[in-house]
Amino acid sequence: MIIVTTRQMQQMDKNTIESFGIPGRVLMENAGRGAIEMLSEHFDLEGARVAVVAGRGNNGGDGFVIGRYLMEMGVSVSFFLLSTRDRVQGDAGANMDLILDLLAEHALSQFIEIPDKDALEAVTEILLDHDLFVDAIFGTGLNADVRGIYRDVIELINDSDKAVFSVDIPSGINADTGAVCGVAIRADATATFAFAKAGHILYPGNFHTGDLEVVDIGIPGHIAKAQSPHIFLPEPHDIAGLIPARAFNAHKGSFGHLLVLAGSPGKTGAAALCANAAMRSGAGLVTLGVPEKLMPVMEPMVVEPMTTALAQTSSGGLDAAALDDIITLLADKAALALGPGMGTDSGTQELIKSILAIASVPMVIDADGLNCIAKNPDILATVKAPVILTPHPGEMARLTGKTTADIQQNRMETARNFAEKQKVILVLKGAQTLVAYPDGAVFICPTGNPGMACGGMGDVLTGMIAAFLAQDLSPESAALAGVYLHGLCGDLLAEDHAFGFSASDMVAGIPQALTTLLS
Numbered sequence: 001m002i003i004v005t006t007r008q009m010q011q012m013d014k015n016t017i018e019s020f021g022i023p024g025r026v027l028m029e030n031a032g033r034g035a036i037e038m039l040s041e042h043f044d045l046e047g048a049r050v051a052v053v054a055g056r057g058n059n060g061g062d063g064f065v066i067g068r069y070l071m072e073m074g075v076s077v078s079f080f081l082l083s084t085r086d087r088v089q090g091d092a093g094a095n096m097d098l099i100l101d102l103l104a105e106h107a108l109s110q111f112i113e114i115p116d117k118d119a120l121e122a123v124t125e126i127l128l129d130h131d132l133f134v135d136a137i138f139g140t141g142l143n144a145d146v147r148g149i150y151r152d153v154i155e156l157i158n159d160s161d162k163a164v165f166s167v168d169i170p171s172g173i174n175a176d177t178g179a180v181c182g183v184a185i186r187a188d189a190t191a192t193f194a195f196a197k198a199g200h201i202l203y204p205g206n207f208h209t210g211d212l213e214v215v216d217i218g219i220p221g222h223i224a225k226a227q228s229p230h231i232f233l234p235e236p237h238d239i240a241g242l243i244p245a246r247a248f249n250a251h252k253g254s255f256g257h258l259l260v261l262a263g264s265p266g267k268t269g270a271a272a273l274c275a276n277a278a279m280r281s282g283a284g285l286v287t288l289g290v291p292e293k294l295m296p297v298m299e300p301m302v303v304e305p306m307t308t309a310l311a312q313t314s315s316g317g318l319d320a321a322a323l324d325d326i327i328t329l330l331a332d333k334a335a336l337a338l339g340p341g342m343g344t345d346s347g348t349q350e351l352i353k354s355i356l357a358i359a360s361v362p363m364v365i366d367a368d369g370l371n372c373i374a375k376n377p378d379i380l381a382t383v384k385a386p387v388i389l390t391p392h393p394g395e396m397a398r399l400t401g402k403t404t405a406d407i408q409q410n411r412m413e414t415a416r417n418f419a420e421k422q423k424v425i426l427v428l429k430g431a432q433t434l435v436a437y438p439d440g441a442v443f444i445c446p447t448g449n450p451g452m453a454c455g456g457m458g459d460v461l462t463g464m465i466a467a468f469l470a471q472d473l474s475p476e477s478a479a480l481a482g483v484y485l486h487g488l489c490g491d492l493l494a495e496d497h498a499f500g501f502s503a504s505d506m507v508a509g510i511p512q513a514l515t516t517l518l519s
């Protein structure tokens, strides 16, 4: 599913009206007529008393069109305008005037202005005496936190427990981030126009949107196309299409040899999870390079991956002295996974820095690999090979010098800006992991659940993405397939266990997730 930003949607509306010549009034009519179809399918309108609650912008205008169609269907409609009539202008004003003309013939319908608190108090009882609310207060034009009578009305509607249908987006939700701007309508269903907006999909906006339908309002295809890059919500068939079918005569050499550099004392599990996840995700061969003294511990933890002992620092992490061996190891490798549980010894950090500068295979960098980059951000400019970074919000904060709260409030923008600027593929982990490409495209991962909020899950993800790199998927596809399948794997486990499943359970569940995706 393609998702657009508010700015892109406004530009599309503008271009359709100004360069293509379809009047805004026609777009508003198409929007209202499309929305009424969804409304009629979702709610029983027989004998229902409907309240259209309108703001003074074009979202309110859509509400007036919907209300007009309802009146024509014989439904009794009350219009509550959260402003005064003289402040409603343009296409919205024209549609309001049609309602005012029609009222004479519809005795059961009414039009009430609510410009202030006193007016609201006077009509609260009448407002609440309806069965269904059509929320046309704010759409994509919301530009500040919701206060005053807007806030009061939204709270009254939410507390009423009546059915609510939102026009374009639940009023109070930021259409670009999904954030609640003070307070926001909780809708049972929402009809949006032309394209879904990120605010419908991103938390917490997704919980306010209810069932979502996209109404075609007649934006021409070439005008929509000109607005790339887009945001995407991938569907299962999009991801399945990224994973090549296996030839009948395939052998282990057909699916790439991955090198994993990971582990330090106390963090052997990260290395094992990453290497094992890579095997389970279809890599032909996996070699795990670990500090030499960890070999006796690591060998029993990884059966299928091969292990290689590498020089270690005095506290047991991988040392810069291992570089020559690693260069030799990389010679026949298809991909590299770097970072899980490597630690932050200065020798290890020096090693990571050198590897980034010389490696020519595509790589996934996680955990301590990211911490090394955070200390030397310029190092990314020296990397020759395609790079996928997989930070969680804390690591992203270190990479950008911002706070974790800043990152979480602007996940989309942060991921997109970083990927564009640094020319890397950026996987920003968390609920609704984002995959941002250097060309500005961003994918929102629809899979995953809170049961996955525990240690080791990131190491599994690194191994999965790296395995897809080894299997010769493009870095863009490998990152997307890995993230999606990782979430799907967690979702399949959550069918039987709400939480309490482990990263090792995830490793074991990868083949089932692959089967589910590909069947």
Ligand SMILES: NC(=O)C1=CN([C@@H]2O[C@H](COP(=O)(O)OP(=O)(O)OC[C@H]3O[C@@H](n4cnc5c(N)ncnc54)[C@H](O)[C@@H]3O)[C@@H](O)[C@H]2O)[C@@H](O)CC1
Residues within 6 Å of the ligand: 010, 013, 014, 024, 027, 028, 031, 055, 056, 057, 058, 059, 060, 061, 062, 137, 138, 139, 140, 141, 142, 143, 144, 145, 146, 147, 150, 167, 168, 169, 193, 217
């Ligand atoms: N040609 C177009 O642009 C089309 C627009 N459409 C509708 O138009 C909507 C966008 O319309 P507008 O840009 O007029 O904006 P809205 O109708 O979303 O709201 C803007 C109005 O609310 C005010 N406002 C914003 N935030 C506020 C706050 N926190 N507190 C109080 N007042 C606030 C603004 O000053 C403005 O008057 C879309 O969501 C969609 O429903 C559709 O009719 C399709 C065509």
Ligand SMILES: [K+]
Residues within 6 Å of the ligand: 059, 135, 136, 137, 138, 139, 166, 167, 168, 169, 170, 171
């Ligand atoms: K709305």
